[in-house]
Amino acid sequence: MRRRRLKRALIGAFAACAVLADAGAAAAQAAASNEQVAITTPPAGSEAWTHDHSLGTDLPDPATADATTVAAFFASLGAAQQDRLVQAYPLVVGNLDGAPLQLRYRANRLALLDEVARAKAVAADPKVDATTHALAVSRANDCQALLRPGRQILAFDPRGRGLVTEVFGDLATAQRVSVIVPGSDTDLGHHDRADDPLRSPAGMARALQAKEQQLAPDTSTAVIAWTGYVTPVGLGPDAATARLAQAGAPRLYRLLEGLKQTSAPAAPPTLVCHSYGTVVCGTVAPLLHGPTTDMVVLGSPGMGVQNADELGTGVHLWATRNPSDWIGDVPYVEVGGLGHGADPTGSDFGAEQISSAGAAGHVGYFAPGTTSLFNFAAIALGDYQAVVYRNG
Template identity: 55%
Template sequence: MSVLRTAALRSKRTLIAAGLALAVAAGTGGWAAGSAQTAVTGPAPGAAAWRADRALGRPLPDPVTASPAAVARFFASLTGPQRHALAARHPLTVGNLDGAPVALRFEANSAALKAERARQLARATDPDGTLQDHRQARKAAARCAELLAPGRHVLAFDPRGRGQVAEVHGELTSAERVAVVVPGSDIDLGSFDRTRDPYGTPTGMATSLRRQMAIEAPGTRTAVIAWAGYTTPVGLGPDAATGRLAEAGAPRLARFLTGLAATGTPAPAVLCHSYGSVVCGLAAPEVGRGEIADLIVFASPGMRRDSVAELGTSARVWAARDASDWIGDVPNVEFLGLGHGEDPTDPAFGARRVPTGRAEGHTGYLAPGTGSLRNFAAIALGRYDAVR
């Protein structure tokens, strides 16, 4: 077959696939099923006050330009009282500053959540607000109160937009094995740990994974981080079909993972669900070699990369998709900005395939009793010969 004929056939398949992608979107509710989101980017509120702070007699590391390694060195040079004073003065900055000590971030985010809860409670009784404003404020205050419950460890919190949060399950500073869960669409501060469809939420996935890791290796110290640190798509609108929000979220994920390495955390297994796998695909080349042990994508619409080689990562790359998952009906194409490219479970992509026995649907991969949960736990534990 000639080169020109091959190119013509590939172009024809792309056009057909693009048409199918639009048909699938229309058949599942179309663009009206989702709303366009404004991506939250840049440092958390309070960065200007942080930059202007000269209480230590020297500039503080810029939250945008300072590397996590530089941030870690800066905090290592401080006394305990100096660190706590910075966290008290700038809770949102310290709580989201990748490279800062883990325990200090917990402390800062606790203070930030208390301040946000107080702000929302004030809004809930503001006479200038509408009934809807009051209702939304009470709901936001309740979410902050839930995250402040004893035993919860919040590693990142940003109240802007729909709200972003990262929570640690386990003891991160002493963990031998670590995993990070990156969710897909419809996740924010309000749905981070909802009771409906729990294994489709970061909290549900993280708790189930850590529980399974304890079953597989009872003597191993583990921690799982539920990371909802980017603006996710809502519904099946254009945001879910394009890479705009993933492009905004990928630098945040890359910096977060680099920050874990800077604080001495073992290289984690990163589990990327659905649209989260698009974020991971764009973030992977920006993460330093050896800072990720394994990259697991599941229920993926594509990673905006044509192959494992294009991910530019030293991590082992794994892919899983159950036959019952509707994502398999979405054509793997990237055309005029729509779609996310090659199927990571296609052998040609080059990822290791993970069996998913007994998983059901798009959000059932980490449900107890599934083969995918057992296999994901084995990968996170580094027990690769147990993947079956």
């Protein structure tokens, strides 16, 4: 009974802090929303793909094949064979880590076109209710925006709220690569927000790459906006547990393994993890081996550990939180699966504490002129001597 009361209190604390500090009635409503369904299975078309022997060989199983196997398989095919697979299985090829970048971009364009057509057909159906109609119109518009010239969609999955991964820069030739790992309330519809771009993964990625290019114009960079896992909605029970992070971490790991096959930066990609995304990064950290990965956590509710040593030896951890970020009012505890452990910005956590001077609130870290954005770019570029540390 005491543990149940404590769990209820923790959930209430997470939601109440959000309501009082930032989000008002909207957060209170979100806190009462249903739990989200994680996406952990391969995309549509995978079953038909695994039964397709038309090339005279088994196709790599999207559920089990590693990136090395996938890369070797595509390298064994001719251009016509690759094109046939893209045309027949756009969602499979477009989400297959280790497949050639240009093939994935082409495949995801086809998948997006299919989703636009599907959504428009639903919206045009006079039998659907107003809510279904509005959702279909929104989905068609979101997908249409991703089809604009110059956009490079590395992954797209229309299931649920929709997942998308977008590349800014030339990933194939980039000397430095970064991955934005976002927090709650990010999905296909919120991947690129025109009204408030720095709240969205795409806007964060654009800001980071622009800063990198300003600081090192002769260095080729790429930034990946990874809206690639099902995130919590609001600050209810999903945000207070690691369930969705644990489902998302293998997807992030596969992305990183695929990049080893399809890109060749001078160092492993830097992970820039925001809010609940820091829980995902904390979950994936022990899986990272080899050359050290820079991991930057900002606005973190905790990483699911009590100190940086628990993340393993594969990461170099940097942390920041500005004084006006309401996340600092969330309880930094973990009891019975609720909460995310110690504060990464604590003096005894073991992360390098960097400045976020000029940043305001929970989503202001990528704003122009902030020390936080400068620091993220300097770390991603490997210019550690330029990093501005937090005072005190």
